[in-house]
Amino acid sequence: MKRAVFPNRLLPYLLVLPQIAVTGVFFFWPALESVRLSVFRTSPFGDKSFFVGLENFRKLLTSSEYYSSIVNSFLFAFGVTAIGLGAGLLVAALATQKIRGLAAYRTAVLWPYGIAPPIAGIIFLFIFHPSYGALPYWLSFVTSYEFNWLLKGWVAMALVIVATAWTHVGYNIAFFLAGLLAIPASVLEAASVDGAGAIRRFRSIIFPLLSPITFYLLVVNLIFSFFGSFGVIHAVTQGGPGRATEIMVFKVYNDGLIGLNLGSSAAQSVLLMLVVIALTAIQFRFVEKRVTYS
Amino acid sequence: MKRWACAVAVVAAALVVGPTESLAKTEISFWHAMGGQLGDTVNELVKQFNHSQAEYEVKALNKGTYPEVLTGAIAAYRQKNPPHIVQMFDVGTQTMLLSGAIHPIFQLMKEQEIAINWGDFIKPVTGYYSKDGNLYSMPFNSSSPILYYNKDAFKKAGLPDKPPATWKEVGEFSKKIIAAGGAKCGFTTSWPSWTMLENTFPWHDQPFATNQNGYTGLDTKLLINGEFGVKHIGQLAAWQKEGVYSYGGRMGQPDPKFINGDCAMLIQSSAVIGGFKKSLKFEWATGQLPHWGAPYKKQNTIVGGGTLWVMKGHKGADDKGVAQFMRFIAEPHQQMWWSVTTGYVPVTQTAIKNLEAGYHFKKNPEQWTALSQLSAKPTPNSLGHRLGNFVQIREAIEGELENVFAGKKTAKEGLDAAVAKGNDILKEFAAASAQ
Known part of the structure; x- marks a missing residue:
């Protein structure tokens, strides 16, 4: 990489200052505030607050509910990421075919990303509701199994995973599409001439060339699932039935803003922060080595 | 979506108030959790109050579900800008009582020298929302x-x-x-x-x-x-x-x-x-x-539903308007209208008697059902939950x-x-x- 040389020693700092300031105010300050809150026990209105050390953490780490929310988080994050990336790549590949009305299709496949997660949640709620949704009715009709996610935990989990992946798939498609279009046609043609079939071309040429984008999307999808995927669960299952869809970030919200247990909520967000930091570090350390850039 | 709902509520409130109102009126903010048909009824009630006098303007705002109203009120209180009146549900009672953020209704009315016959409220309601024999919040929407x-x-x-x-x-x-x-x-x-x-x-x-x-x-x-x-x-x-x-x-x-x-x-x-x-x-x-x-x-x-809590942290001059709105809500006429329109039970003996006199419960037996469950003198097991x-x-x-x-x-x-x-x-x- 080329090193940029600035004539003035202060200028580079000045140039990054706005970004540092934004990061500081909107990321580091709240994060430090969470760390501070996590060692206090605070009454709902914040009028009484006293230092409890690591008590909030001890309580969390000895509660089975917290462990189940961790398991749910990983299930959810890997589910959303796998479906989101798989479907994204598939649709992007289809959108590179030479078909009539391609521009219209390409625009249309990006639409889900423009829908706010709570709205997506409401849409899925209407489609899947055990009382008035169409899909459980048809599914039960065909399979004679009752898809009642109000009581069946795994159905509820599958539902929120699919719905969340759907809201995010447009983003993945956009990146995959850009990546696919950047692959020179001449390389693929050369491979065809050498007798490589579609699968072989994908495995040996397309996939390696897509790996930087895939890696980027993997990280973004996982972090999004851990941290940001809140709207759908809030709109559809509220963490139920019996905590089956209570992922860590939802529990942070629920215990803090609904339960008004601010200390525990802050402690959970600190732990969640650690999980995401660890996850990102692992990904960059092990996965990135196998990614081919340029 | 919630933000949408808020925006819609704000616009709706603005339409209800109308552009011709003078700006000199003192605004009293009232956060509630009533959506749909119930929300329309609250807006109508507030409109009636605003038209009944010229000094105060109550602004009703639907802030979502009860827990969302509570969270919003807490955040606003901590930023030293709380709403005047907050509707809180039954299960939030203990949190509100111990918050140190509220102005007990019996005290407010005493300060403003507005006489309210507290004994007129039905027992299951006063039992649930009183502390040491005094009502801390104004009974509003009670159901069973x-x-x-x-x-x-x-x-x-x-x-x-x-x-x-x-x-x-x-x-x-x-x-x-x-x-x-x-x-x-x-x-x-x-x-x-x-x-x-x-x-x-x-x-x-x-x-x-x-x-x-x-x-x-x-x-x-x-x-x-x-x-x-x-x-x-x-x-x-x-x-x-x-x-x-x-x-x-x-x-x-x-x-x-x-x-x-x-x-x-x-x-x-x-x-x-x-x-x-x-x-x-x-x-x-x-x-x-x-x-x-x-x-x-x-x-x-026991009663569910909500009561209206007055929050601390306002100019003393606003208290009078808050108290007047509370008195308005507690009047038999409003009580009866609210109850008949919604299905919440009337919470004063006077309102119940007036409705009985008009054969309301004979004509609408479904509105008597909940009241009939609340008529027994509560025992320590049935006073409520705190x-x-x-x-x-x-x-x-x-x-x-x-x-x-x-x-x-x-x-x-x-x-x-x-x-x-x-x-x-x-x-x-x-x-x-x-x-």
Whole structure:
């Protein structure tokens, strides 16, 4: 990489200052505030607050509910990421075919990303509701199994995973599409001439060339699932039935803003922060080595 | 979506107020959790008040669900900009009482020299919201859970046109209706913890928690995993398996099962009467919350719904406007109109007497059902519940009920787990409040 040389020693700092300031105010300050809150026990209105050390953490780490929310988080994050990336790549590949009305299709496949997660949640709620949704009715009709996610935990989990992946798939498609279009046609043609079939071309040429984008999307999808995927669960299952869809970030919200247990909520967000930091570090350390850039 | 709702509410409020109002009026902000038909009724009430005098302008704002109203009010209070009036539900009572952020209503009225006959309010209401014999918040929307039944489904099964009085009858009627093709399921229950435990316990004069359901101390423990609780929830779980009972989720989520005719009966707050009158496409009527009969005594149910709390942190001059609005709300005329329009019970003796004099309850028997459950003199078991962090406790209970109804746990195991979690939450609240 080329090193940029600035004539003035202060200028580079000045140039990054706005970004540092934004990061500081909107990321580091709240994060430090969470760390501070996590060692206090605070009454709902914040009028009484006293230092409890690591008590909030001890309580969390000895509660089975917290462990189940961790398991749910990983299930959810890997589910959303796998479906989101798989479907994204598939649709992007289809959108590179030479078909009539391609521009219209390409625009249309990006639409889900423009829908706010709570709205997506409401849409899925209407489609899947055990009382008035169409899909459980048809599914039960065909399979004679009752898809009642109000009581069946795994159905509820599958539902929120699919719905969340759907809201995010447009983003993945956009990146995959850009990546696919950047692959020179001449390389693929050369491979065809050498007798490589579609699968072989994908495995040996397309996939390696897509790996930087895939890696980027993997990280973004996982972090999004851990941290940001809140709207759908809030709109559809509220963490139920019996905590089956209570992922860590939802529990942070629920215990803090609904339960008004601010200390525990802050402690959970600190732990969640650690999980995401660890996850990102692992990904960059092990996965990135196998990614081919340029 | 919530932001949307807020925006819509703001616009709606602006339209209601109209552009010609002068700016000299003192604004009184009023945050509430009433949506749909109930929200329209609140707006109408506020409009009437604003037109009744020239000094104050009450701005009603729907801030979402009750927990969202509470969270919003707390955030606003901590930023030193709280709304004047906050509508809070029954289970938020303890949190509000101990918050140090409220101006008790009895005190406000005394300061403003507005005479209110506090003795006129019905006992189950004053019992729930009073401390040391004084009302701390203004009773507004009080309801109790009742049974709704689909007359067409009953007719189809050859049942007489009367609601089941006992749980035994609920089971029998349900089976007959399902067999006759009157409905797919017998009954469903909205607000599962509130209807099936919080009300069913006092209705049978059973203690819900120690310390007289939390009234006499903070070191309270839940008592719902005793013989009575296990019997009741165990029966529901058995009925769920047979299809007699159909669990439909939390809050008002199960309502559609009744509205679309899937279930022949629904146990839900009396507050939905107004909405049902407009929307139900079949003949329906109401009955009291079912009872298990002997050896249990029939006591009273408790009130749910909300009251209006006055928040601290305003100019003293605003107090007068707040007090005037509160007096307006408590007047028999408004009481009666609110109750008749919504299905919430009238909360003063005067309002009830006036309605009786006009044969209102004879003509609208469904509006008498909830009141009839509230008429007995409350015992320590049936005065109400005063539990800290009740929202979280309710959630712990409902999560475990779902495990029981899904067949993952027995009634005893589920209720034991709910009690263990609930007691943890109570301990945490006591520790945070008692410093």
